[in-house]
Amino acid sequence: MARLLYDLAGANPDFRFSPYCWRARLALAHKGLEVETVPWRFTEKDKLAFSGQGRVPVLVDGDRVVPDSWQIALYLETTYPDAPSLFGGPQAQAIARFVNSWADSVQLPGLTRLVLVDIPATLHENDVPYFHSSREQRMGMPVAAVCADRDTRVEEFRASLTPLRLVLKTQPFLCGEAPAYADHIVFGGFQWARCVSDFPVLAEGDVVAQWLERMLEAAGPAARRMPSLRS
Known part of the structure; x- marks a missing residue:
């Protein structure tokens, strides 16, 4: 299953502007992890129903669903300890x-x-x-x-x-x-x-x-x- 990141989009689905989603995007890149970003808009609450969340970012990694940029960073650091550290200790x-x-x-x-x-x-x-x-x-x-x-x-x-x-x-x-x-x-x-x-x-x-x-x-x-x- 592909790793997915639900990411806030504007009128242009390629336009991504959320500060919290950028934190998550850079955390994934820092770890060297490939991810497919999924455009999400403010009124598409049903698209995130599976996560219990009404906002992004939401990371789907296999059978794990992780909301919130800080929680995503902690998850990546713990789950991928051999990749470059996000924190350094x-x-x-x-x-x-x-x-x-x-x-x-x-x-x-x-x-x-x-x-x-x-x-x-x-x-x-x-x-x-x-x-x-x-x-x-x-x-x-x-x-x-x-x-x-x-x-x-x-x-x-x-x-x-x-x-x-x-x-x-x-x-x-x-x-x-x-x-x-x-x-x-x-x-x-x-x-x-x-x-x-x-x-x-x-x-x-x-x-x-x-x-x-x-x-x-x-x-x-x-x-x-x-x-x-x-x-």
């Missing part, structure tokens, strides 16, 4: 969990206030009403209002990246000389932003932007060309 895994929490609580909410308004233009027409209603309920305001002050808010977001910036001034990747899962986590957020929006979330010349270029090079041509598929 239990202590590094604990630090990666911290990075995962930071990305979910600081990076992604900050990016949401900068790029959310641009996402509907990338979606299949069936997903647009769901996206607006679900995000309005979650954010407590219309999607357009979420990003209304993004030209000024972007500086606040860039300031929130100071911990990343301080690390990346002294080493090429968060994990040292080569990327590992902590890098994949943070890359997922920035890849999401660059896929769905042209808004400049990073300043030119920022060491974080330079790291992102190195991560795109490591991720391969498919990651770099993804924004061109959004329309």
Whole structure:
């Protein structure tokens, strides 16, 4: 049975933009594991009924069904111990969990206030009403209002990246000389932003932007060309 990863898609089924799915995609690539990605859209809940989930990523590996990007990373690390490690040991895994929490609580909410308004233009027409209603309920305001002050808010977001910036001034990747899962986590957020929006979330010349270029090079041509598929 082929290894499958259910992955969020836009109007173009080849356009994949979820930050969590990018974490899983890079984790699989890091392990050197082949996978077939299955496009999934917000309103296709029945397509994931087998998993008990209403969102992606969901990994199907033989008879195992694993939802959630962090759980997928743990599963891959345990199930394929002879493949390159995603973490580099239990202590590094604990630090990666911290990075995962930071990305979910600081990076992604900050990016949401900068790029959310641009996402509907990338979606299949069936997903647009769901996206607006679900995000309005979650954010407590219309999607357009979420990003209304993004030209000024972007500086606040860039300031929130100071911990990343301080690390990346002294080493090429968060994990040292080569990327590992902590890098994949943070890359997922920035890849999401660059896929769905042209808004400049990073300043030119920022060491974080330079790291992102190195991560795109490591991720391969498919990651770099993804924004061109959004329309």
